Amino acid sequence: MNLDSKIPSGPLEGKWEKHKFDMKLVNPANRRKYDVIVVGSGLAGSSAAATLGGLGYNVKCFCFQDSPRRAHSIAAQGGINAAKNYQGDGDSVRRLFYDTIKGGDFRAREANVHRLAEVSRNIIDQCVAQGVPFARDYGGLLDNRSFGGAQVSRTFYARGQTGQQLLLGAYSALNREINRGSVKMYPRTEMLELVMVDGKARGIVVRNLVTGEISSHAAHAVILATGGYGNVFFLSTNAKGCNVTATWRAHKKGAGFANPCYTQIHPTCIPVSGDYQSKLTLMSESLRNDGRVWVPKNKGDTRPAHQIPEEERDYYLERKYPSFGNLAPRDIASRSAKEACDAGLGVGPGGLGVYLDFADSIKRVGEDGIKKKYGNLFHMYQKITAENPYKTPMRIYPAVHYTMGGLWVDYNLMSNIPGLFVLGEANFSDHGANRLGASALMQGLADGYFVIPYTLPNYFAGEKFDKVTAENAAFKEAENEVRSRTKAFLSIKGSRTVDSFHRELGKIMWDKCGMERDKAGLEEALVKIPKLRDEFWQSVKVLGDGESLNQSLEKAGRVADFLEFGELMCRDALHREESCGGHFRTEHQTEDGEAKRNDEQFCYVGVWEHKGMGQKSAVHKEPLVFENVKLATRSYK
Amino acid sequence: MDLTLHVWRQKNSKDAGKMETIEAKxxxxxxxxxxMLDTVNENLQKNGKEPIAFDxxxxxxxxxxxxxxxxxxxxGPEYGTTSCQLHMRSFKSGQNIFIEPWRAKAFPVLKDLVVDRSAFDRIxxxxxxxxxNTGSPQDANSIPVPKQDADKAFDAAVCIGCGACVAACKNASPMLFMSAKVSQLSLLPQGKPERERRVLAMVDQMKKEGFGNCTNQYECEAACPKExxxxxxxxxxxxxxRAALREETPKEGHGGE
Structure with a gap:
């Protein structure tokens, strides 16, 4: 597997500028000769489709939702980071770069992260020009707040619904291009195969989710912006439709899957309340600006929160990490919550919860002050739990939220398959082993607005393309694969529903490959998952037909892929004999329970190659080279 | 709790459709x-019946x-709440619950409770x-926006495009949905240059889609989950x-180079 990262030479600060000049261009009159497929319409997909359409390429954009505006980026709450230093509190591109590298526990590429920090500033300018209503202060200028893993205020926000506002901004840019005819939108359409011709990605096969029609679309390049794979756990903060299918199908066609074991467990989610539960709900990290996390000091203390006196409370994040306090990074805050609950100090039903308490802040700024900042989040909490968080502290527990792993890409965001580009959460590149809060929105928009519009033309200008249409044999073959798969699901006529398999897989993943992993557990999962997969293919029950809207059939396809992907995730977690960021192997920890990296052996990106079903995948290594930061033990104390 | 559901079942857009009674125990x-619907669907499937389709x-x-x-x-019954955020504690055991899709000519039913809302996208x-264009607009702080304007624009911008306003309106009017976007962009300095052509084009499209007009009954506001x-x-x-009086806007071609 060719894993040339194509990082430009020269000093870190000048790499992107130099590269932008070195890359080839496509002249405006020639751009309309190139067809581009964008799969996914979240922040990365919409921004890429809109920008490439604006430049003059022929763009087709696909999403499985009924409208591009519903992609799951819409649900991001807290904010977006940018090194604007509007607050004059010591921020800079260099600092955002360093915070991100350190936050990722030194498992990300320096050059990519530096570029991300550079273009972060352009994103805010672009969004404001589109009419995104960011929070402002009374002088009319943009306001900021703090997020985990940073000691500056660099997070721009729109109340607790920043993702919605940014996505609607990108959606409006996309709408403008659809209106101009440069982008054609295909909603309620799911990509089910990647098609390659002569070793290059040349198109996709899709299913129209309303009519069931299977069709082919040819192009000169395919861009996957299909999000993460958190739903392999069944319960996560992801939308119900989020899935691994597009990236997994590409992986099976030869694209390397990088660091699949890096998953982010978000510390502040509403705890699980029963087995009917279909998803978990995030409470934004921004709440930790004003909320204090604590558990009772004494085991079995069942008094209501307000009756527990101050001296019998353990504000464990403030105690363990005095300099970052409640704003310790996500992986650390999550594991600390688990530690407290494992020690029997958890609160609420089942003892799987810790308090996030706003009493002090309400004393300071009043209920109204808190409502202005977090009104929608408090409202949502109350809806779900029937408790009033202005009066009693929120109960929170960690939940699966984001996946740092994804398809391997080079500096140009191209996978090891020529012509296959991967943007946003779907790629692996910028967050290492742990993503900092408010950096997902930044990366999605950076990739779509400010990276792919430069690197894609460079690919086009450097390649010769044979004429390929959807009539090509490779497309017919892929269509047949999709048809026979669909038929297979419908003809098993077993006894178990798709969801029951998904829940069972999720439980295996959460127990054995969740917040903590160990060798024995992972090996057990590697036995259980293939067994479950076999059972799925023998006894899944999918009713209805393939020629109409059939939500069980859609789910069956996605769960079948998760059943294959989950195995790879465990394999990756087993092979990485160290702890780093969100990947915590209990065998590898320091005396005080922090993650213990092994830089000598594991300072690399683990990239998996699919060797065919029934064959063991093989891991390849892209060494991570740190020339600008010193590898250090991450400390937030 | 035990409930009796009466659910709209319709095979596809051509099927006539009918209400079906299903027990949820x-x-x-x-x-x-x-x-609750997930649980009902699991049971339906176990009994060999197709699950209820819903978006x-x-x-x-x-x-x-x-x-x-x-x-x-x-x-449903809770003010300022989407169907997904509605919890069963808002109902009583033994209650009959009627579940139907959005009803509007511009939102044809695709299956059961799923409707086609692409008309909203076209507007x-x-x-x-x-x-x-994506590129190098001026620095984000170069145009201050008074906080009250930014806040008002935000209040409009929270629209989630669900279509409850249309479903609630006897005229199936999308005016609350449209006005949210028009209002947001006309309140911000960045949206001013196109304010006239924007509102004319959107209203024009609304008519083409077969939506009705607003007759000030405010059912939309009462149903809006984002208030x-x-x-x-x-x-x-x-x-x-304002735009109609000054209409000199060329109809063709948005946003030339």
């Missing part, structure tokens, strides 16, 4: 309305997918944007009159 009052995705009240008329009210495509105020409809009307 042993539902937790802490379950969300959609989780949903984020289940956090922000994506705007879910779209159920519950006991005659879009998104946005007609003019719901600011024409700005968007009808004052935005008033602002849109002002924008429309």
């Amino acid at each position: 042993g539902i937790s009052e802490n379950a969300s309305f959609l989780e 949903h995705d984020c289940r956090e009240g922000i994506c705007g997918s879910c779209s159920l008329v519950i006991n005659g009210e879009p998104h 946005q495509q007609a003019g719901g944007f600011i024409s700005v 968007i105020s009808v004052e935005h409809i008033a602002r849109m009307n002002r924008e429309y009159f």
Whole structure:
């Protein structure tokens, strides 16, 4: 597997500028000769489709939702980071770069992260020009707040619904291009195969989710912006439709899957309340600006929160990490919550919860002050739990939220398959082993607005393309694969529903490959998952037909892929004999329970190659080279 | 809790469709309305019956997918709440619950409770944007926006495009939905240059899609899960009159080079 990262030479600060000049261009009159497929319409997909359409390429954009505006980026709450230093509190591109590298526990590429920090500033300018209503202060200028893993205020926000506002901004840019005819939108359409011709990605096969029609679309390049794979756990903060299918199908066609074991467990989610539960709900990290996390000091203390006196409370994040306090990074805050609950100090039903308490802040700024900042989040909490968080502290527990792993890409965001580009959460590149809060929105928009519009033309200008249409044999073959798969699901006529398999897989993943992993557990999962997969293919029950809207059939396809992907995730977690960021192997920890990296052996990106079903995948290594930061033990104390 | 559901079942857009009675037993009052439907669907499938199709995705009240008329009210009985954020504790055991899709000519039913809302997208495509190329716009802080304007624009911008306003309106009018975008962009300095062509184009598209007009009954505001105020409809009307009086906007071609 060719894993040339194509990082430009020269000093870190000048790499992107130099590269932008070195890359080839496509002249405006020639751009309309190139067809581009964008799969996914979240922040990365919409921004890429809109920008490439604006430049003059022929763009087709696909999403499985009924409208591009519903992609799951819409649900991001807290904010977006940018090194604007509007607050004059010591921020800079260099600092955002360093915070991100350190936050990722030194498992990300320096050059990519530096570029991300550079273009972060352009994103805010672009969004404001589109009419995104960011929070402002009374002088009319943009306001900021703090997020985990940073000691500056660099997070721009729109109340607790920043993702919605940014996505609607990108959606409006996309709408403008659809209106101009440069982008054609295909909603309620799911990509089910990647098609390659002569070793290059040349198109996709899709299913129209309303009519069931299977069709082919040819192009000169395919861009996957299909999000993460958190739903392999069944319960996560992801939308119900989020899935691994597009990236997994590409992986099976030869694209390397990088660091699949890096998953982010978000510390502040509403705890699980029963087995009917279909998803978990995030409470934004921004709440930790004003909320204090604590558990009772004494085991079995069942008094209501307000009756527990101050001296019998353990504000464990403030105690363990005095300099970052409640704003310790996500992986650390999550594991600390688990530690407290494992020690029997958890609160609420089942003892799987810790308090996030706003009493002090309400004393300071009043209920109204808190409502202005977090009104929608408090409202949502109350809806779900029937408790009033202005009066009693929120109960929170960690939940699966984001996946740092994804398809391997080079500096140009191209996978090891020529012509296959991967943007946003779907790629692996910028967050290492742990993503900092408010950096997902930044990366999605950076990739779509400010990276792919430069690197894609460079690919086009450097390649010769044979004429390929959807009539090509490779497309017919892929269509047949999709048809026979669909038929297979419908003809098993077993006894178990798709969801029951998904829940069972999720439980295996959460127990054995969740917040903590160990060798024995992972090996057990590697036995259980293939067994479950076999059972799925023998006894899944999918009713209805393939020629109409059939939500069980859609789910069956996605769960079948998760059943294959989950195995790879465990394999990756087993092979990485160290702890780093969100990947915590209990065998590898320091005396005080922090993650213990092994830089000598594991300072690399683990990239998996699919060797065919029934064959063991093989891991390849892209060494991570740190020339600008010193590898250090991450400390937030 | 035990419930008797009366659910709209319709095979496809050509089928006539009918209400079907389904018993839902042993539902937790802490379950969300959609989780109740999940449970019902699991049971239906176990008994060899096709599950009820309904749109949903984020289940956090922000994506705007879910779209159920519950006991005659879009998104059900709780004020300012989407179907997915509605919890069963809002109902009583033994209750009859009627579940129907959005009903509007411009939102044809695709299957059961799933409707086609692409008309909303086409209205946005007609003019719901600011024409700005991706590149190097001026620094974000170079145009201060008074906080009260920014806040008001935000209040409009929270629209999730679910279509409850249309479902609630006897005229099936999308004016609350449209006005949210028109209002947001006309309040911000960045949106001013295109304010006239924007409102004219969007209203024009609304008519083509077969939606009705607003006759000031405010059912939309009462049904809106994001509590968007009808004052935005008033602002849109002002924008429309202003634009219509000054109409010299060329009809063809948005946002030239």
